[in-house]
Amino acid sequence: MEKLPPLNAIKAFEVAARSGTFTLAAVELGVSSAAVSQQIRNLETWFGKQLFVRTGNRITLTDAGHAIYPQTARALGDIAAIGQRMLEGGLRTRLVVSVPFSLAELWLAPRLAALLEAFPHMAIDVRAEDDPIDLMRQNVDLRISYGDYHYPGLRMVRLVHDDVLPVCAPEFWHRHGSGDPGLTDLHESLFIHTNWGPNYASHPSWADWFAACGGSRSPDPSHGRRVGLSSLAIASARLGLGIALGQRVMAQADLEAGRLIALSSVSVRLGHPYCAFMPPAKADRADVAALVGLLVNAAPTTRG
Amino acid sequence: MEKLPPLNAIKAFEVAARSGTFTLAAVELGVSSAAVSQQIRNLETWFGKQLFVRTGNRITLTDAGHAIYPQTARALGDIAAIGQRMLEGGLRTRLVVSVPFSLAELWLAPRLAALLEAFPHMAIDVRAEDDPIDLMRQNVDLRISYGDYHYPGLRMVRLVHDDVLPVCAPEFWHRHGSGDPGLTDLHESLFIHTNWGPNYASHPSWADWFAACGGSRSPDPSHGRRVGLSSLAIASARLGLGIALGQRVMAQADLEAGRLIALSSVSVRLGHPYCAFMPPAKADRADVAALVGLLVNAAPTTRG
DNA sequence: AGGATTGATCAAGAAAAACTTATGGAGCCT
């Protein structure tokens, strides 16, 4: 094959020729208009021919530009179509979602329910597994992950930056702590500690929460209850086993239903937001886009 | 248009799929094999699908890879064809060569003669003009320039790094200087000084030449002859008007024919080489390639 | 007209992408 002209310049040319101005092309390409101007110039230098005539502040295709436009559009269209074809590879479209264990039950499940209401016939796989996973091998379409640092190269959408606050069952509070709004005198054994596992270290602890309150109490995990999953902390609290530092997004349904009560308005943000990752080519798939949209919107924006 | 996959990765994929190994593809693309490996991986990440299966040290296209290969090849072929089409724009192919004034007569002309011997029917325009010129506007196919710094973005071929040495007509030497091999006693008025014009400052002067000889004579230009073109210096010397610091490539024919004699084997290199520039898309044109090849080969490599 | 607006360009520095080098590992071939 002969030496190819610079492909990104060809792309810029196609858009510029179609839209008629570099400025609009720049918007479509998501870059500055100066960048488009430079790319076009590259291409002109490559060919040794002007592709646009510049008259003051506007541009028109030259004869040469007109001559090559249709071919560029067709070739790029073909390449775009490649992406589309890749998506249909699996024949029947199954949406494969992968989440960390902790999010599966209390966060993803209710939202999936909403999605299935809108698309009753959608075939969905939900997989619970911890980071990092290999999306390619397992044919995962969408991965929910804690933090924005796994999976470089994939398209990322920030979902929610959650926070934790002390919650417990109403009966529990009635019995053990109703006279202690600051939790300062509560017995150590009544605190539920969440252990996020070996890979995560940024989860707020009780000490962090007390510090945020301006205090300095630091309940000793060896005395209280310990759970290995943040959703389990919520469940335990709901069952009256103690006071948990529960993630807001997970506790919300229980709070609204009165099965849990919040013991303070003071909360501590998690170290990282939850994020959705997907291969860029799959980001345009209708089902993927729908789920992401729903997760973004349904995720209550952090309220203090 | 939908969002395009990374085009350079597509290019790498096409070559890799066709050649069957990343190493060969790397050679074809003129990069390292690691670069190809990375580009392929980019594309796989983008699609979220493997395109090659790696078994130890070799690769095979996956089903997905097979599925998209023909489309990539076709699309890239189309784009390559765009370049070809641009070349035929002018219908009849005329080779337009542009040279600095000084090179036109004594350097380019004889070489063009050789070219026309091989291609008797080639239509050639020769234009003499000083740097910098606008190749695009004037539809110049090939520009010869002093220095490698004009015309960024164009393909460049180094032609010859010339040097200057003292030359004069045999009769002149007989009359004025035969007893003075070092030119140390020669009268100032007999030196021909070349003035390269306002844009160039690196041309060796008589002072430079004497310095290269280990001496320190510095003939005053205001006493000797001055010419505004290096080819004119040769011509003047040939006519017996004095001793010139002549460029070897220009003087060569006269030296071989005995119309000029070299007065020393000491020469001084020019500050820059002569280079040929052309729009990359035109570099593959048969006539351009032929002329460049001829200029490179016929250019005598600098001999001390 | 005159001033404001729009849109392309230019030059600089900043950011991102691509590439290279060096190293390690898996299969293949004597």
Add this chain to the structure above:
DNA sequence: AGGCTCCATAAGTTTTTCTTGATCAATCCT
């Protein structure tokens, strides 16, 4: 086994691309 070939990976460097902020030319609008 031992040597080869070829791909994968990581770190660092180079090259390309992009942004920013300013300038300039044409048009538009009182």
